[in-house]
Structures are given as structure tokens and as C-alpha cells.
Amino acid sequence: MNFNRSRVLKNNLISSKRNRREITDKIAGKFMLIPAILISILLFAIFALLLLHSEQILSLYPITDLIFSSSWKPLAGDFGFYPFIMGTIWVTSLAMIFSIPISIFTAVYLSEYAHPKLRKIIQPFIDLLAGIPSVVFGLFGVLLIVPLIRDYLAPMAGVTSSGYSILAGGFVLSIMVFPILISITYEVLRTVPVEMREASLTLGANQWETIKKVVLKKAYPGIIAAIILGFSRAFGETMAVLMVVGNVAKVPTSVFDPAYPIPALIANNYGEMMSIPIYDSALMFAALILFVMVVIFNIISKYVLIKIKRRVA
Amino acid sequence: MIKRRNLEEKIFKSVMILSLTIVICSLLAVFATVIIKGAPSLSLEMITEVPKGGYYLGGGGGILNAIVGSLYLSIGAIVIAFILSLPMALYLNQYSERSRVPGIIRMILEVSTGIPSLIYGVFVFLIMIEVGARASLFWGIITIAVFITPILTRGMDEIMQTVPLKLKEASLALGTTRFETLIHVITRQALPGILTAVILAFGRGIGDAASVLFTAGYTDSIPTSLSDPVATLPLAIFFQLSTPIPEVQQRAYASAIILLVIVLLLSAVSRILSRRFMEYVVR
Structure with missing residues (x-):
């Protein structure tokens, strides 16, 4: 009798301890979901708030006028975003033209040819490049690239330029997107199975032919995804571009012209627009354009990359 | 041929x-x-003194206000980001088997890391207008925290995914709950990687200028409370460079060296720390 009772007690004790552990487990699980929910709401909150604030300008002007008109006179009530959109596209495209071939060749070399030791040496350099603050890149542009264009490249092309130009923005931005392009392309190349390379080499192809006809073909979607990602990074870059691109609200006609990309527009004017509500609304519309473009680019490229990862795993 | x-x-x-x-x-x-x-x-004065009167006209002083300001901002932000990120990363790696939720959250995180910091700055500024707040250390910290939380979470998540499945299974087979496995096995195993992710996110926070352009304000003194405005190193570089006076521009270059040194130090520390803690990791 006595024996039994103590056993029951002991069992109760064990089960209550067990219960407590399980309850802790359940509560922790629920608790951990909270930040995840918060972060999920964040993107929608940003979108909603930007949309809310750009409503005023969208109700006054049709959206096509805003996007395709090139007259920007906020005080006179002209809000044409065309020069800014073109400025962004010019600078970003130029940066990608410089950056894509160099990054892909570098990634191919690191993945296919380089000795593992060399790879280990190069890796920290690329990480470091990714960690340099954008203001420092901007300063580098002002100190080296801008004078270079003003004193050498522009005269060589037979034009006069202050140096603060699309070309300067393109140069600086291309260096800034090297790390992201190289590291993602490298990762994508690594997902191509070794057996495929071996099969091609066995058939008598040399290493370059294998890269060209097997590896790159297989890695093609992933590389496109990397490029889209790099493009969207360049698209939203603010400070470095702002410092070297000249900030003149005109539709550019050559790479030696200054431009005024959307992020620079927002950063430069945001402090002072509070007095004119419609101007505020116009800038919020600019931010909305930027946000929507970046989100779309990111979703596309991430979707492709996730699919590739899943195929490998 | x-x-x-x-x-x-x-x-x-x-x-x-x-x-x-x-x-x-x-x-x-x-x-x-x-x-x-x-x-x-570059001089000792640069890093030990705040700007004196007439600093932006070539007068004496340094940029201690910006160095300390940047550290305050980033340390505050990394603490908040860590508190939010760790549970999120743990959740993604343990509590979500066989559900679509982690996939969706990971996608949202990926997209969030791609949003330009300027947009986060604008977002927080809009909230500040709604609540009628002024630019201050507090709002600067919030901005950077919002901006680096996705980066930090993603970094931690990637590390935790590399923890061998067998290790998890061995722990669970001993009768531990998922929570216990998380705390005692996965977190420890991923510790070097978590540290690296934290330092990386910290570096992003300290180097970013566009996000705090409207939310942190700018001042020549070191903030004494959360409601004071605060200077940051990147913005100090930017503003000094925008003045027409050559001596002040020179100081912008020197300030950039200071910023670069901080970034280099962070990257060195993360390498050393992760190597040190690697010793306790089961492979």
C-alpha cells in the first residue's frame, strides 16, 4: 500500500516535470513565431504606407503623365518622373554592362580553374569589397573616377564634362555589384554536378569547351537570377551614386551627361519637402516606384535560385 | 583543329x-x-574631439561625435535585431517541419534584404510623422534595426541549416524536446556562424548612411539621451565633402579612413572569433 502510493507520487512527479518541459516547448514555439509574423507584415506595411502617401499625387495626375512627362518643376506643379527613371536606367544599365562580364569570368575562373588555395585567398577580398560602406565608394568616385573622366576620358571622346556623370556612376556602381554577382554566380556554378563535367571531358572536350557547352548552359538560369539581383541592388543604391552622378534633372543623351536617379532624388529633397504636401506625395510616389521594382526583381531571382537549390538537394 | x-x-x-x-x-x-x-x-584630434566652433569653415576639432554616434546607433540596433532574429532563425530551423510557412518566411526575408536602405529610412520617417516624433538616436536605432534584422536572420538561418541532421536526431532520440535541442545543440553548434552574422550585420549598420539620413538627425555633440539627435560617420563624411572648403574636404577623406579601419577591424574580429569558437563545433 505504502509502496504503491509512493510510486504513484513519483509517477506524478515525473509526468508533471515532463509536462512542464512540453509546455515550455509549445510556448517557445509560439513565441518564436512572433518576430516572424512581424517581419512578414513589414513589407506590406511599407507598401501600404508609401501607397497611402502617394495617393494625393496619383489622384491629381494620371500615372502615365507622371511616368512619361519630362518636365520637373515642383514649385509650378509639374511632376514628370521621366528624367529620373531614365537616369536610373542609364546608370544601372551601364554598371551592369561593366560588371556582368567581369564578374562572370571571375566566378567561372574561381569555380573551374583556380586552385582551392587561391580561392581561399580571394574569398576574404570579395567579402571585404562587399563590406565597404557606400559612402566610401562615393568618395573614391569623387577622388579618382570623376577627375579621370573630366581630364582624360571626356577629352578623348571629344566632349567636355564636369566628370560628375552617368559614366562615373556606372563605374562606381559596377565595383559595388561585383561581390553579389561573383558570389551568387560562383554558388550557382558549384551546383552543377561534377559528373556532368567529367562526362564532357571524357568525350574529349577540353575544359573551356566543357565550361561553355555544359557548365554555363546548365547554370544559365541561375546566372540570370544573379544578374537580376545585382541589377536590383544597383537600382536602389543611393549614397555612392548620388555623390558622383551630378544630379541634374534632365533626360540624359550621352554617358558623359549628368543624371538624377530616383534614390538620389528622394535622398536630396526629402528634408525640405515638408512644406509642400504635393511635393512630399511626389517623392513618396518615387519611393513607391523604387520599392515595387526592387520587390519584383527580387522575387523573380530568388524564385529561380531557390528552385535551383532544391533541384540540387 | x-x-x-x-x-x-x-x-x-x-x-x-x-x-x-x-x-x-x-x-x-x-x-x-x-x-x-x-x-x-589624419590626426589624433580627429578621433578624440567633437567639432569646435567654425569646424565646417576649417576650424579645430574632430569627429568624435560621429564615431560615438555611429557606435551608439549600431550597438542599439544590433541588440534589437538580435532579439528579433535569433527566435526567428530558430523557428525556421526547428518548429516548422512539413509546413509551407518557413519557405514563405524565407522568401520574405530574402526580398527584405534586397530593399534599399533608403526605403527603410523613408518608411520609419513616415511613421515618425504619424506619431509626431523628431529625428533622434531612438529613431535612428529603430531604422537600422529594421534594416539589419532581415540580414541578420538570413545569416543565422543559413548557418543553422548547415548543422548536421544527425546531430539533431541524436539529441531528439535522447528524449529532449525540440526547444531543448535548439538551445543546447543547434545554437551551440552554430555559435561561430552566429557571431560572424552578428558582426557582419553590425558592419552593415555602421556603414549605412541613406537609412538614417532623415531619422537620426545630425549634431556636433555626443547624444546624452535617446531623444537627442545623433551624428553618424558616413553622414559626417558626406557633409564634410559637400562643403566648398578644401581643409574640411580633407577631413572627409580622413574620416573615410577611420570608417574603413572600423570595417576592417570588424572583419578581422569576426574571422578570429569564428576560428576560436570553431574548436567546439562537431563536424
């Missing part, structure tokens, strides 16, 4: 080596330019 094929390979191989050289050289060029231009005006 064989010769032509091999020639083609040789050409492309040299193009690749050239590309790699360009990448490395551009990194070196950034460093060299900033150091050569900034070194002459």
Missing part, C-alpha cells in the same frame, strides 16, 4: 585572369585612393 581549340581556351583563360585582376585591383584602388588622400589630415 586541336590547336585552335586550345588557343580559344588560352584566350578565355587569360580573359578570366584579367577579370579577377580587375576585381582585386578595384578593391585596392578604393583603399589606396582613400588612404593616400586622407592620411595627411
